[in-house]
Amino acid sequence: MTAIKSDKTLQRRAEAVIPGGMYGHQSARLMPEGYPQFFERAEGAHIWDADGRRYLDFMCGYGPNLFGYAHPGVDDAYIAQLRRGDTMTGPSGLMVDLAEDMTRMVSHADWAMFCKNGTDATTMAMMVARSHTRKAKIILAKGAYHGAAPWCTPVRRGTTQGDRADQLFCTYNDVESLDSAAREAGGELAAIFAAPFRHDTFVDQSEPDLAYAKRAREICDETGALLIVDDVRAGFRLARDCSWSRIGIEPDLSCWGKAIANGHPISALLGSDKARAAASAIYVTGSFWFSAAPMAAALATLKLILETDYLEHTQRLGAQLRTGLDAAAARHGFGLRQTGPVQMPLILFEDDPGLGKGYAWGAALAQRGVYVHPWHNMFLCAAMTEADIKFAVDAADAAFAEMRRNTDWPAPAALVAAGMVKAG
Amino acid sequence: MTAIKSDKTLQRRAEAVIPGGMYGHQSARLMPEGYPQFFERAEGAHIWDADGRRYLDFMCGYGPNLFGYAHPGVDDAYIAQLRRGDTMTGPSGLMVDLAEDMTRMVSHADWAMFCKNGTDATTMAMMVARSHTRKAKIILAKGAYHGAAPWCTPVRRGTTQGDRADQLFCTYNDVESLDSAAREAGGELAAIFAAPFRHDTFVDQSEPDLAYAKRAREICDETGALLIVDDVRAGFRLARDCSWSRIGIEPDLSCWGKAIANGHPISALLGSDKARAAASAIYVTGSFWFSAAPMAAALATLKLILETDYLEHTQRLGAQLRTGLDAAAARHGFGLRQTGPVQMPLILFEDDPGLGKGYAWGAALAQRGVYVHPWHNMFLCAAMTEADIKFAVDAADAAFAEMRRNTDWPAPAALVAAGMVKAG
Numbered sequence: 001m002t003a004i005k006s007d008k009t010l011q012r013r014a015e016a017v018i019p020g021g022m023y024g025h026q027s028a029r030l031m032p033e034g035y036p037q038f039f040e041r042a043e044g045a046h047i048w049d050a051d052g053r054r055y056l057d058f059m060c061g062y063g064p065n066l067f068g069y070a071h072p073g074v075d076d077a078y079i080a081q082l083r084r085g086d087t088m089t090g091p092s093g094l095m096v097d098l099a100e101d102m103t104r105m106v107s108h109a110d111w112a113m114f115c116k117n118g119t120d121a122t123t124m125a126m127m128v129a130r131s132h133t134r135k136a137k138i139i140l141a142k143g144a145y146h147g148a149a150p151w152c153t154p155v156r157r158g159t160t161q162g163d164r165a166d167q168l169f170c171t172y173n174d175v176e177s178l179d180s181a182a183r184e185a186g187g188e189l190a191a192i193f194a195a196p197f198r199h200d201t202f203v204d205q206s207e208p209d210l211a212y213a214k215r216a217r218e219i220c221d222e223t224g225a226l227l228i229v230d231d232v233r234a235g236f237r238l239a240r241d242c243s244w245s246r247i248g249i250e251p252d253l254s255c256w257g258k259a260i261a262n263g264h265p266i267s268a269l270l271g272s273d274k275a276r277a278a279a280s281a282i283y284v285t286g287s288f289w290f291s292a293a294p295m296a297a298a299l300a301t302l303k304l305i306l307e308t309d310y311l312e313h314t315q316r317l318g319a320q321l322r323t324g325l326d327a328a329a330a331r332h333g334f335g336l337r338q339t340g341p342v343q344m345p346l347i348l349f350e351d352d353p354g355l356g357k358g359y360a361w362g363a364a365l366a367q368r369g370v371y372v373h374p375w376h377n378m379f380l381c382a383a384m385t386e387a388d389i390k391f392a393v394d395a396a397d398a399a400f401a402e403m404r405r406n407t408d409w410p411a412p413a414a415l416v417a418a419g420m421v422k423a424g
Numbered sequence: 425m426t427a428i429k430s431d432k433t434l435q436r437r438a439e440a441v442i443p444g445g446m447y448g449h450q451s452a453r454l455m456p457e458g459y460p461q462f463f464e465r466a467e468g469a470h471i472w473d474a475d476g477r478r479y480l481d482f483m484c485g486y487g488p489n490l491f492g493y494a495h496p497g498v499d500d501a502y503i504a505q506l507r508r509g510d511t512m513t514g515p516s517g518l519m520v521d522l523a524e525d526m527t528r529m530v531s532h533a534d535w536a537m538f539c540k541n542g543t544d545a546t547t548m549a550m551m552v553a554r555s556h557t558r559k560a561k562i563i564l565a566k567g568a569y570h571g572a573a574p575w576c577t578p579v580r581r582g583t584t585q586g587d588r589a590d591q592l593f594c595t596y597n598d599v600e601s602l603d604s605a606a607r608e609a610g611g612e613l614a615a616i617f618a619a620p621f622r623h624d625t626f627v628d629q630s631e632p633d634l635a636y637a638k639r640a641r642e643i644c645d646e647t648g649a650l651l652i653v654d655d656v657r658a659g660f661r662l663a664r665d666c667s668w669s670r671i672g673i674e675p676d677l678s679c680w681g682k683a684i685a686n687g688h689p690i691s692a693l694l695g696s697d698k699a700r701a702a703a704s705a706i707y708v709t710g711s712f713w714f715s716a717a718p719m720a721a722a723l724a725t726l727k728l729i730l731e732t733d734y735l736e737h738t739q740r741l742g743a744q745l746r747t748g749l750d751a752a753a754a755r756h757g758f759g760l761r762q763t764g765p766v767q768m769p770l771i772l773f774e775d776d777p778g779l780g781k782g783y784a785w786g787a788a789l790a791q792r793g794v795y796v797h798p799w800h801n802m803f804l805c806a807a808m809t810e811a812d813i814k815f816a817v818d819a820a821d822a823a824f825a826e827m828r829r830n831t832d833w834p835a836p837a838a839l840v841a842a843g844m845v846k847a848g
Contacts, residue, residue: 013520019704026514040517047513050516061513082494083499084466087688089481092462112442117713123573130582136586157551158550158706163587263715283572288488288689
């Protein structure tokens, strides 16, 4: 790579024409020192930055990559449909095929609507629930991420009081707080949103407590509100069905996106018959929502989901990673808090309130060609191998050793400035 | 095509797995008798329905098709980048190239942010204006379309009072109504939204009045609010710059989408330096916003916009169509109201309050292989030829003749039921 294409040069040019140089969840501003902002290539489980350095990528595009980047089967299906007809004056018949396949795979679902962003799906879920109940209030778990529209973006700047009117908050897995929010709704409850597991940033992840999920279902059944599982991030990474199928609780609506077409742009809202009339009464749409090529890619991806052992494979690799990292950390006197499903791990250090250890470890791993995230859940993909995991564990071992040689682990200045952690 | 793939069969299957059988702007439910819902192929200026019937398509995907469907140059650029790296853990350097190209082309713009839906761009514009002013109120023109999120969708079902709090309305091109709305904002004005021309459905289109546009600019300059041109639908169809460059008025923010990558999924918000800090302070993002392949397609499309006579070509063809249709209509004793820029025409019949004539004409044209819209502006594309326009005018002539043979033009039942027109 030439200097002109280097990450540093691109970042300088980006400063001039993109606010802050970059925005959104893929901004490298809050990442450890030396993390690249721009990538030039991706294949299988690897990404290459603008300087040509290769990384084993434990972010998988923040979720879309389930079967490996540039998967030939999925991408060939995309391209064949692109050449035939993509964004037309109406959908292709593939939309019907895809709605049939999705509703066949996801137990609670009788119908499907397709969109582009995960936020489109969660916003539509909210609208369908309000349309169904003719009520306004929704219950959300504090700190849960459901997208970046004015009603849900985690940063308030640029949003209004009206955007958040009619929202009530509970604590994930805390039945009492859920009951209290439902009481507060006072007969005006439209929906309860639930993450498939607690996958908030910066904190230990937790599986859904069965009592909590059951109570959410009960409250909805008692009040006529709709239960919504936001499976955008975790969908098909935990199950070949809605993630809450693992605990036997069926929502009325579920939100999908990210991995359902292995990186091609499509998201979906699935619903049960109960909510069908309400869904057909709202007006939602988008310029590219009915494009056929992403639907062809989704159909190819669903086939892989049904016909391969991707799920068991990523679970095996996730267990190998977790065990390997725990052993490596212990060898160097570090304690790790590895939480979440093994194939969607979040890794924090013990005694690391300012995340200084996590950042030092991430920086040392990036230098060794492994891309991890210090405060967001990560993702394994089916293109990873046992050898890849061994490579990562070996790199982690070397990174822990380096941390023992240089024991200065300050809280990252950018996180402190953003008020996300406290200094020292 | 086999019966299994026919439009009728697909519609029946869709009824079972998609609410209402279809939703959004591409639903055929409110279209004339015999209009197909599903399309199987698209090339140049033509689309083929699920039964294999070909149409000269005057909707162009509702805007995305500017240079012809399946444009080899644009699609090759897309595919090459898809094979290299598309939805990765960060953007590729193409994002910087694209932001540079867009800001170079659009006079008022100093920076760019990319997203997926047109609605993403208009919602971001609203957020940036509120972030910049720390105020909440926005002025919209009654009946103008700015997307389908809860704050702007034309159907209220599923939305709340809070979603529309802080909205004030004026009448497009009516200076007094604009002043009155600004007064009503009482020092709390964040933004004025403006369509590039009045392209509301069901009504005659109108070009922006200079006095109106100037007054909008003045109010913003006096109050510190931001002026937003929503160029999602018309962008690059009227000018190689923001559409309001034609009348010499520069907005602070402009919204783009639809045609900027000739059908590939990408939209954008462009802004001036004044709004840069406010833009970098909001949190907006999406799973596929930083995908590289649509950016490669946008770069190829911008090159075509700069280097071909697509604009003059579509204007010539638009004029040919308008003149030809007027003459054909007159020959058969019909009067047409053809409004809007010739390359984005809306066609209504004189004395047709229930749209019965428009629907009869559309149905007769569809049978003859020409796809027109009875109440939404249409789009010409650069792949159309003089021969195509002659074909359309000849088909229109035959359609008018058929209408004279069968003079029963009832108001369409679906429109009456939806409250969009009055019966009889």
